[in-house]
Amino acid sequence: MTTTPTARWRKRAAVAATGAAVALVPLAAHAATIVTINYDAQGTSHIAKTNSDVALGPTTLRTDLDIDTGDFTGSLPLPGTSTEFKIAGFLPVKANVDFVEAAPLTGNINLTQTQAQVSSTATYYVKLSNIKVAGFPTFAGSKCQTKVPVTIPVGTRPDEGFDLINGGELVGTYTIGKFENCGINTPLINSLVPGSGNTVDITVTNGVIAE
Structure with a gap:
């Protein structure tokens, strides 16, 4: 008997959740379809205008996945980080950076394909603090942040897939608005930070189905 990719993903989720014995038992029609999977996540964002990198994580990606539709919601809380760049190529600038979640993570895993594809959107306010120019503090205060949340779409590359348990690489491009x-x-x-063409690259691994 031939099984569809969706059926294989459902079976894989069931096995990971309840043990290898479940592999021989069809999912009950009345069984809940929402599965919570937590992943390790770590990556980097490149800020185009300042030509600088910002570390993302390590952190935990939490997803509540509907294994019937592939739709999910979740959260990706990012720890505080920092960035360094130069003004006019010689004047060093350092700043602390915080990504404050503004809305739940949403997305879809296309489970109808043998090689699953992910598309998702995360939304954050970007906050800057402890800004120093040439070592001197600029006193930007504690409320310096983007006027509106920054929307960051990420997903699998067209030629790569995502494994429900082993994870995969998620990439995207986004725009930072005014502060x-x-x-x-x-x-x-x-004048220094906002702009388009910023990139994000996050590696997601070690999926664990929550009890």
Whole structure:
């Protein structure tokens, strides 16, 4: 008997959740279809305008997956990080960076294919603090952040897949908007940071189905 890719993914989720014995037992028609899977996640974002990198994680990606439709919601809380770049090629700037979740992570895993494809969207406010130019603090305050949340779409590359348990690589490109509440440094920050063409690359591994 031939099984569809979706059926194979459902079976794989069942096995991981309840043990290898479940592999021989069809999922009951009344069984819940939502499976919570937690992954290890770590990556990097490249900020185009400053030509600098920002570390993302390590952290835990939490997903609540409907294995019938492939739709999921979740969260990807990112620990505080930092960035360094130079103004005019010589004046060093350092700043702490926080990504504050503004909405739940949403997305879909296309389980109808043998090689599953992921598309998702994360939304954060980007906050800057402890900004120093040439070692001198700029006193941007504690409320310096993007005026509106930054939407970051990420997904699998067209020629790569995502494994429900082993994970995979997620990539995307996004735009950073204008900042506000940065004191007298608001014009400087808005001339340096906002812009398009920023990239993100996150490796997701070690999927564990929550009990």
